[in-house]
Amino acid sequence: MAHILEMRGITKEFPGVKALDQVSFEVEEGEIHALCGENGAGKSTLMKVLSGVYPHGSYTGDIVYDGKVQSFGSIRDSEEIGIIIIHQELALIPLLSIAENIFLGNERATRGVIDWHETNRRAGELLERVGLGREHPETLVDDLGLGKQQLVEIAKALSKNVRLLILDEPTSSLNEQDSEKLLELMLEFKAKGITSILISHKLNEVSKVADSITVLRDGAAVARIDCKGGVSEDQIIRDMVGRSLDDRYPPKTDHSLPEVAMKVTDWTVHHPLHADRKVVDRVSFEIRKGEVLGIAGLMGAGRTELAMSLFGQSWGRGISGTVEIDGRKVEMKNVRQAINAGLAYATEDRKGYGLVLDDTIRRNVPLAKLEKISNGIVVDSHREAEVAELYRKRLNIKSSSIEQETVNLSGGNQQKVVLSKWLFADPDVLILDEPTRGIDVGAKYEIYCVIRELAAAGKAVIVISSEMPELLGVTDRLYVMNEGRFVGEMPTAEASQERIMATIIKTAGDRT
Template sequence: MGKTILEMVNITKEFPGVKALDNVNLKVEEGEIHALVGENGAGKSTLMNVLSGIYPFGSYTGDIVYNGEVCKFQKIKDSEEKGIVIIHQELALIPYMSIGENMFLGNEQGKKAAIDWDKTYAEADKYLKMVGLSESSRVLIKDIGVGKQQLVEIAKALAKHAKLLILDEPTSSLNETDSRALLDLLLEFKKQGMTSIIISHKLNEVSYVADKITVIRDGSTIETLDKTTDDISEDRIIKGMVGREMTDRFPKRHDVKIGDIAMEVKDWTVFHPQFAERKVVDGVSMNVRKGEVVGIAGLMGAGRTELAMSIFGKAYGTNISGQLFLNGEEVHLKNIKDAIKHKIAYVTEDRKGNGLVLTNPIKINTTLSNLSEICSKRVIDQDKEYQVAEDYRDKLKTKCPTVEQNVGNLSGGNQQKVLLAKWMFANPDVLILDEPTRGIDVGAKYEIYCIINDLVAAGKSVIMISSELPEVLGMSDRIYVMNEGKIVGEMAGSEASQESIMSCILKN
């Protein structure tokens, strides 16, 4: 056994109406990669927020023992001074500042009265090189992709002399290539003696990178699996997470009745909102039928989100051309309100930024897209609003003490259910889902798949954009493949494979 660098003993943390952590224990050895897994709301992020000082000493019970010393962190700066650095799922970077400025924000180089910019950029370039980024640290954050931004966050952590690196869902926004590169980087850091704790719902990545895996369920520690002695297959991890074996990750649809075309776009072209000469969607023609799930696969930057948002009342893009048909009739949607009126809904991939109002309760978020349904003479009927939210809470099995709770206090999976409820309440005929299960666990994913199946069984049409190919394959009746703004392939879900999808992308 190696030296224990961290021990969290009997950690208990309560919020109003809910015990988030109940005597959780965690032991991490120096130089290992330790994974934390569990369903949404299990308490993983809460535990790491306790460790990093976001929840200060006194707001929880139990002990944090780091390098043999009992620590009582009052703020995040206290844990960082010990070399414990956390990288959150939502990247904390400022788009219109340079990489170097972001890396040393709050940790400025130079004297109190003046920042030494030469030193700032030289140090930043040094750490960027360590994570394999060739960009200059003078480049603005907005001018690099999400994968590179994730690496900037890691470089930023290294600049704080991290000895224990905590990564919360580090690959949730990355494609498979960028995800593997990041995991390989963690393995390289491990060779150099770095200790890492990774929270992830991507169990294939956990199996690939972790030395030990601690399973948390309903706020309690269930078990710790060791790669050298235990089975750490995906099925074994799932059994620990949900308390049972899941033999089928994708629920089957029975008596599938696919009807007439509900929505069709022809020769749809969209240009970038800032760079007017850049075409992001190029002559796309596609359709979805009643009772059908149509998947759209493609690499990051293929134009899938841009296509979906531009269809949804021109929510994205400029100089949009092409034709949009609903139930065989051409329509011209001027804005999002128009799209909702024509029974189209779009569930954004960015639930926290664009999908939900985090500081508002569940009940308000649930009814936002269809206020007229709960209004009487332009006044909201609060009893009706509450009842609608309660109905969707029951229907979608959203875990929360009350619908009066702010959405920002929910786990990612439960936030996603509130976002789905919001658009289901609008009663759409065509529902466009953009990365509907990003950053949520296998149990919550299964529940969302069941909701999708219920919608199409009721004759609704679903378009599902996903970066997870097994998800596209497991849920779609038909699949379109996009690359560089164009449709480069179409295939029946029953005939598609990961290889055939990637073949379409690589040939074009």
């Protein structure tokens, strides 16, 4: 089978760091080729070179597509010949319709006037093709779940006559069911002759659909794996991290103490736009000092809404119930009160709410507790630098220096900056919402070690995760949440994915 793409000796440098170093690989026409590697290995950078986000002249080496050397000046140039990239962060406009998003910049128009009948008709055909045939083209994107939004992005790609589809972490924000649908769609595209490049940290997905894999490490291509005879996740991990990772999770030692760190009673939260809708309904729970507590549940169960409403009422309205921290009742009506009470929340949306992206590691790390490095209203810049460097080393944040802007870090290293911020705040209770989303297996292990270290130090840690193996691997006890309520509780040692799902299914629609 002929190669549709060859990348030859691609080298890309940023100030102070070489992101790609003589990377070469080939993709056969009609196959699914995966790019794997740790955070910061260069995967997204390489795809931005391929798609024209980084234009010709900003890198060295050659892109050979369809047998011709290409010189893309912009992403529009690559799209014109059928190379379409879907970034990890969706590029949809929430308050426009599905049809408007699909044809944004590629409008169905005659002499400058948009033909809305043709726009909606063609959008309907594309929605049918990606499995969204029941959605009306005039539906606002804001009214769709994340899984459906991801499919709208793919419909948008198909509207441009895609031949090579690049998907950067397409399932990182999806639940298991939506992820499965997306993988099935990729296999359908393959059957129709569309070539795909998949970037994913979910190695079970890679091993399921990929025909071949290129592994990047520290900006260099270190291995090519032919998957046609099958491939094990352990083999991919060895090539990614340069060593065997026999255990995905650190050993668990029970550090829980008799003292209750936080107790929540009858916590109820209403939707901010629909006052009659309870998103969290009379939830009660407690967590002890030194304990790692997991909250399992499907997307939409109310887990994030629970966490955000507890953290200074950051989400919701009509909030009622009580919270006790270290045996005393606390009022947390804003984020500053929550932090002062000893509660911290590491959001699932690190780019939107967790970081100041256009500022440096140095300024982000101490941000939640500036009073610790300031004299009155003046920040001690020397102390600020010491703190940032301390946590950069402690969490192994890969960067040129503490002066690097967080927007230029990989997803895993951004997450480590978020964790550093809350570790410096030194909370009694730390809520981690999807702490390893979009992060490679090596960085995940490092974060799991931090979680267990916090427990050993007597801190209480709550982990919210859509990955059930992660909850089973890192927590001591589990609550199961469904439709805004806690519907089950069990020691993790007695839990299984099957038991958790059975609890959810058994209680579906059972609200009284």
